[in-house]
Amino acid sequence: MEKYIYKQDINITPELMARINELLSHYPEDKKKSALLPVLHEVQDAHDNWLSYELQDKVAEILEIKPIEVYEVVSFYTMFNQKPIGKYMFEFCRTSCCATRGVEDLMDYTCNKLGIKEGETTVDGMFTVVGVECLGACGYAPMMQIGDFYHENLNQEKVDQLIADCRAGKITLHDK
Structure with missing residues (x-):
C-alpha cells in the first residue's frame, strides 16, 4: 500500500480520548473493534477532517487491532479522507x-x-x-x-x- 507524503500532527487530546473512551463504553471490552467507525469519525473531526496513516496507526493502537484493519475501513468509505481537504x-x-x-x-x-x-x-x-x-x-x-x-x-x-x-x-x- 503506497503511503501519502502528507504529514499531520497526531494530537489525541484528553478531551478526544475521553470521547473515545465514552464510545468504547458502548461495546464489550473484548470487542473494541466494533467502535471503529464512530472512533474514526471523532478522530477525523478532531484532525482537520482527514486521517494520515500515522493517525490511523494510533487508532489501531487505541482499539488494540492491526493497522491494516483501520486502513481497510478508511480506504473503503468515502466519508473518511486520506489527505488534506478543503474546509x-x-x-x-x-x-x-x-x-x-x-x-x-x-x-x-x-x-x-x-x-x-x-x-x-x-x-x-x-x-x-x-x-x-x-x-x-x-x-x-x-x-x-x-x-x-x-x-x-x-x-x-x-x-x-x-x-x-x-x-x-x-x-x-x-x-x-
Whole structure:
C-alpha cells in the first residue's frame, strides 16, 4: 500500500480520548473493534477532517487491532479522507437520479468556477470537489452534501450562492 507524503500532527487530546473512551463504553471490552467507525469519525473531526496513516496507526493502537484493519475501513468509505481537504468539501451525488438531472455538468461548472479538477483542493484551502455514491435524496436531485448538510435541487445559481456563502462563513458544517 503506497503511503501519502502528507504529514499531520497526531494530537489525541484528553478531551478526544475521553470521547473515545465514552464510545468504547458502548461495546464489550473484548470487542473494541466494533467502535471503529464512530472512533474514526471523532478522530477525523478532531484532525482537520482527514486521517494520515500515522493517525490511523494510533487508532489501531487505541482499539488494540492491526493497522491494516483501520486502513481497510478508511480506504473503503468515502466519508473518511486520506489527505488534506478543503474546509468545505462539496460532495456531489453522482448516481442515477442525480446523473439524469445534470450533476456531472454541475460538478464541471463548480470545478471550473473554483479552478480545480475533481478531487483537488483550491489553493486557498477552502474547497474540495468530489463525486460520491448515492446520498439518498433522489427526489431532490441533483444534490450534494457539505459537512453534515444536504443541498438539493441544485443549479448553477445555487452553486454560486453556496460558494459565496462558504466564502462569507455562512455555511455550517456540523449539526453539533
